[in-house]
Amino acid sequence: MQFFVKIDLSMLPNLKVENLSCVRSEKAIFKNLNFEVLPGRNIEIIGSNGSGKTTLLRTLLGLINKEEGTINWLDEDNNLKEYRTFDCFYQGHQMGIKNMLTVFENLKLTHNAKGMNEQDINKCLERVGLYRINEMASDLSVGQKKRISIARWLLKDFKIYFIDEPFSALDDPASDLIKEIINELNQKGSSFVITGHRSSNINATLIEI
Numbered sequence: 001m002q003f004f005v006k007i008d009l010s011m012l013p014n015l016k017v018e019n020l021s022c023v024r025s026e027k028a029i030f031k032n033l034n035f036e037v038l039p040g041r042n043i044e045i046i047g048s049n050g051s052g053k054t055t056l057l058r059t060l061l062g063l064i065n066k067e068e069g070t071i072n073w074l075d076e077d078n079n080l081k082e083y084r085t086f087d088c089f090y091q092g093h094q095m096g097i098k099n100m101l102t103v104f105e106n107l108k109l110t111h112n113a114k115g116m117n118e119q120d121i122n123k124c125l126e127r128v129g130l131y132r133i134n135e136m137a138s139d140l141s142v143g144q145k146k147r148i149s150i151a152r153w154l155l156k157d158f159k160i161y162f163i164d165e166p167f168s169a170l171d172d173p174a175s176d177l178i179k180e181i182i183n184e185l186n187q188k189g190s191s192f193v194i195t196g197h198r199s200s201n202i203n204a205t206l207i208e209i
Helices: 051-061 103-108 118-127 141-153 172-187
Strands: 015-022 027-037 042-048 069-073 090-092 161-164 191-196 205-208
Touching: 015 051, 027 051, 027 205, 042 051, 051 191, 090 141, 103 118, 103 141, 118 141, 161 205, 172 191
Parallel strands: 042 191, 042 205, 090 161, 161 191
Antiparallel strands: 015 027, 015 069
């Protein structure tokens, strides 16, 4: 007789970090970090300037070598592997907005927009409150440019979004917009690993470094 056990995939971490440490110039940037990124759940990394938040994000993605510990990714067979098994979205401090391009062109020329039609790209811009798509980016405020960077999250569904300080220098409406979009993507099973100086009050597990 055979028995089949149904696995709840929502309880399997897409990313599992154990005893992770990073040292630079004989100084521990962070040490013995342990956490899991479950589908539809978020991690918020809190710390002051220079505490190692960005270094941690880049270490998770393999852009910086770790000193100790393991970083394991869930593969298609639901096994944890030491190499990244799926695409992730990473957005650093720099928004990468080109002033000589229009709002639409800034999104259209993003790698993740490849193959998308104009209507779908416009929907992403409209979702973040950008309707004057032919306006030059040079004429936008910092907050409006930030909205273009947020629209990039919507071009393609990723399992995990790694976003460095998404709430930095934003007014309340823009912050509320980010929280709404994070919640919408959480409902689809996507997770966020974000950094900040203080809690943004999203539904997340806090890690202080």
